[in-house]
Amino acid sequence: MTYQTHILSNGLQLIHKPDTSAVAYCGLVINAGSRDEADAEQGMAHFIEHMLFKGTEKRRSSHIINRLENVGGELNAFTSKEETVVYATVLNEYFERAMELIADITLHSTFPQKEIDKEVVIIVDEIQSYNDSPSELIYDDFEEMLFEHHAIGHNILGKAELLVNYTTDDAKRFVAKHYSPQEMVFFTLGDINFKQLIRWAEKYLTTESAPERIPERVAPTVYTPSRREIVKNTHQVHFIVGNRAYDLYHPKRMGLYLLNNILGGPGMNSLLNLSLREKHGLVYNVDSNYQPFVDTGMWSVYFGCDVENAAKCEQLVYAELQKLREQPLPESSLKKYKLQLLGQMAIGSEQKESLALSYGKSFMRYGKIDDLETVRKKINAITAEELQTIAQEIFQVEQLSVLRYI
Numbered sequence: 001m002t003y004q005t006h007i008l009s010n011g012l013q014l015i016h017k018p019d020t021s022a023v024a025y026c027g028l029v030i031n032a033g034s035r036d037e038a039d040a041e042q043g044m045a046h047f048i049e050h051m052l053f054k055g056t057e058k059r060r061s062s063h064i065i066n067r068l069e070n071v072g073g074e075l076n077a078f079t080s081k082e083e084t085v086v087y088a089t090v091l092n093e094y095f096e097r098a099m100e101l102i103a104d105i106t107l108h109s110t111f112p113q114k115e116i117d118k119e120v121v122i123i124v125d126e127i128q129s130y131n132d133s134p135s136e137l138i139y140d141d142f143e144e145m146l147f148e149h150h151a152i153g154h155n156i157l158g159k160a161e162l163l164v165n166y167t168t169d170d171a172k173r174f175v176a177k178h179y180s181p182q183e184m185v186f187f188t189l190g191d192i193n194f195k196q197l198i199r200w201a202e203k204y205l206t207t208e209s210a211p212e213r214i215p216e217r218v219a220p221t222v223y224t225p226s227r228r229e230i231v232k233n234t235h236q237v238h239f240i241v242g243n244r245a246y247d248l249y250h251p252k253r254m255g256l257y258l259l260n261n262i263l264g265g266p267g268m269n270s271l272l273n274l275s276l277r278e279k280h281g282l283v284y285n286v287d288s289n290y291q292p293f294v295d296t297g298m299w300s301v302y303f304g305c306d307v308e309n310a311a312k313c314e315q316l317v318y319a320e321l322q323k324l325r326e327q328p329l330p331e332s333s334l335k336k337y338k339l340q341l342l343g344q345m346a347i348g349s350e351q352k353e354s355l356a357l358s359y360g361k362s363f364m365r366y367g368k369i370d371d372l373e374t375v376r377k378k379i380n381a382i383t384a385e386e387l388q389t390i391a392q393e394i395f396q397v398e399q400l401s402v403l404r405y406i
Contacts, residue, residue, distance in 0.1 A: 002017075003015060003016060003018075003359070003369055004016045004194045005363075006198050008206055010181040010206055012182070012184045012185075012186060013184070013363065014186050014187075014198065014201055015359060015360065015363045016189075016192065017187075017356070017369075018190075018191070019189050019191060020191055021190065023090070024089070024091070024188065024189065024190025025088075025188070025353050025357075026087065026090075026095065026187060026189070026190070027086055027087025027357065028086050028087070028102050028360075029083055029184065029186075029360040029363075029364045030083060030085070031364060032045060032082075032083070032084055032178035032183065033079055033082040033156070034046065034080070034081050034151070034158075035152040035217065035293075036082075036178055036216070036217070041166075041170065042154050042155070042158040043123070043159060044166070044171075045156070046079040046156050046157055046158060047120075047158065047166060047171070048171055048174060049079045049084050050119050050123060051111050051115065052077060053075075053077075054109070054112065054115035055115055056108045056109050057104075057108045064101065064105060067097065067101050068088055068097065071090065071094045072091065073097075073098060074088060075088045075101065075102075076088070080156070081152055082294060083364070087353075087360075088101070092192065095188075095190060096200050099197075099200050099201070102186075103205050104204075106179065106184075107179075107205070107207060109171075111171040113167060113168045116167065116168065120164055123157065134236075134238045134304075138240050138403060139240065140155045142242065142300060142401070143298065145226055146223070146244060147220050147298075149221075152293060186205060187356055187357075187359050187363065189352060189355065189356035189359065217294065217295065219296060220295075220296050223399075225243075225400060225401045226401050226402075228402070229403075230403070230404070230405055232405040232406065234406070236304040236305060237304065237305055237306070237307050237404060237405065238302075238303075238304045238404070238405035239303055239305070239310065239313065239404050239405075240403050241314075241401070242300030242301065242400065242401060243394055243396070243399050245290060245291075245292065245298055245299040245394055246297050247292055247293060247294060247296050248292045248293065248297075250292070250297075252386070252389075253297075254378050255386050256297075258337065258379060258382055259324070259390055260299065261344075262387075263320065263324065264289075270287075271320050271324075272301065273286055275319070276303060276313055276316050276317070280316065282309045282312060283305045287301070288301045289301075289302070299394055303317070318397065324387070324388065324391035325391045325392050328384035328385055329388075330384075331384065334384050338380060342372075342376055345372065
């Protein structure tokens with residue numbers, strides 16, 4: 001894969017993937033997310049992501065909104081456990097405008113208290129809306145179980161009772177501590193001259209002072225499995241089971257990624273979908289998820305079903321996990337699953353916004369980007385015996401935590 005990189009004098013990294021499209025994609029990945037919050041500032045990373053759009057040293061919020069929209073572009077952002085990402089989509093001729101705007105809102109936001117007071121109401125509404133969706137809320141509650149007493153288990157949206165007290169000084173303090181250029185990657189995908197891109201980056205992304213962030217992340221402590229039931233008075237039973245899993249740098253990470261796709265990935269032919277939905281007709285949706293972090297990871301299976309079917313569904317999930325632990329997949333089946341995953345990845349790579357975002361995050365974590373051919377070789381090298389070993393490590397019944405909403 002042909003891509004170009006550069007490091008600015010303040011330590012901020014650039015990565016550019018040339019493309020012949022008339023549309024350019026760019027953004028800034030900041031190595032700061034909800035796991036970097038203290039207990040008393042839960043929700044701060046997401047709160048700041050919202051506030052980046054509310055005013056800088058030279059722009060009001062209306063100017064930020066209109067800067068790209070007036071030329072048909074888009075500006076967006078999201079917060080995860082370990083990153084905050086601000087990104088834009090524009091026609092190539094407006095690329096400089098997009099880069100300058102992203103630089104302005106991430107490096108020069110002022111967080112006016114008047115805007116904070118308005119935005120907090122919106123975020124609290126977002127939290128309340130989320131609380132009304134048990135199929136989404138259960139993931140947050142489960143993460144708190146899996147990583148009890150650790151910041152990585154915190155809800156990204158935070159707590160309303162804390163949010164309402166946040167001030168301009170609180171926001172500025174968090175940004176000063178965590179928005180260090182050495183912990184940022186600016187990514188681009190488009191028909192942009194790289195030398196010109198570097199000149200623009202030096203103009204807009206080079207800060208006068210670059211405080212060096214001292215990493216304070218501590219890996220989660222010893223894990224103790226637990227089982228909990230929460231009365232939500234929902235029409236359905238919502239069920240999630242899972243375990244801690246491999247981190248981003250673990251040699252078995254790709255194997256678990258493949259195994260998870262086989263078990264409960266997006267395909268209608270996943271083992272769980274074939275069993276719970278197609279064969280027994282007990283659920284509308286069942287899926288499994290694997291999320292690796294820098295020093296840990298989590299894997300889970302979720303389904304929602306009628307109360308009378310809950311015990312049977314749980315039994316069927318455990319049965320599929322047992323098969324994967326006890327029997328290596330037949331070679332013909334494994335070959336089919338590998339082809340499926342590689343096809344999904346190739347098709348996904350045609351969605352250029354998602355592709356650009358993946359470049360930025362991959363470069364932040366690994367300092368490189370693997371092309372599809374490299375990934376194909378890694379996936380094809382995985383054996384049925386390796387997948388069985390992974391299943392025995394991650395799918396151990398004694399190590400599984402369970403959460404039910406009833």
